Amino acid sequence: MITAIAIDDERMALEVVRSHAAKVPFLELQQVFLDAISGLEYQKTRPVDLVLLDINMPDLSGIDLAEMLQNETMVIFTTAYSEYAVKGFELNALDYLLKPFSLSRFLKACQKAQEWKQLQPSEINGHVFVKTAEGQIRINFSELFFCEAMGNYVTLHLEDEKIISRMTFKELEKLLPSFFIRTHRSFLVNKNRIEKIEKHQVQIGDHRVPVSLSYTLSL
Known part of the structure; x- marks a missing residue:
């Protein structure tokens, strides 16, 4: 329904x-x-x-x-x-x-x-497949730290690697479960991976992802 x-x-x-x-x-x-x-x-x-x-x-x-x-x-x-x-x-x-x-x-x-x-993928399934130059690659939600928009491409940042896929940010958002949130017009982060929240950024592992004023409340 x-x-x-x-x-x-x-x-x-x-x-x-x-x-x-x-x-x-x-x-x-x-x-x-x-x-x-x-x-x-x-x-x-x-x-x-x-x-x-x-x-x-x-x-x-x-x-x-x-x-x-x-x-x-x-x-x-x-x-x-x-x-x-x-x-x-x-x-x-x-x-x-x-x-x-x-x-x-x-x-x-x-x-x-x-x-x-x-x-739409279920959070229970815990993964999604994304298209890359090398073919379809499985991404486990728990291993995905954050995503970055780059024109008509997105970069998916995992713990030890980066994966680039040709899609819009809006298309990517529809593929991810609700615990991925926007902190900036160009960044989506895994809320479960956030280690520290500062005024204008969040820390995820060794990465610092920007937080813009318009997205502050989404945290």
Whole structure:
């Protein structure tokens, strides 16, 4: 079962989403919200798997909200404006539904969410495979200290080696369990490996990883 909320500043649009969602057997639409801030507050206290999100809203846009959501949260944009499609996919949205969308199109987007959730690694499994120039390499979560973004590549720092993989940081975040947290726009750290927290950095083994002001509270 996929849990979800919908956020849109138009009541009629929310009613369409509610009607479609009621016909999808594996989707549980828990709440709908007329503004992004209310939806964000709900997601902080009662996180769901999926957010069905309008883009053009007052005060806080759907684009802005998507950037604030937890790493593992899936997003499907629902909007009347096709010009936002590129930005939506840059944020790794699962799908982009252009209003008015049919039930069949809505169902197709939800099936993507279902497939994506089934593909996510479990913390119990304790590892993930990443693609490198030498092929697929298994990375055990417990051995991964931190990750560093380098353009279209990421460097995974283990205790005795570094592994470089071609992927975006957003893609990497979706592959890692919840105990990997951002300390900086370019760094993800294994919270279980942090030995010391200082004002602007954390120490992990012999490494010191920067902490920016906007990510301080995530520790």
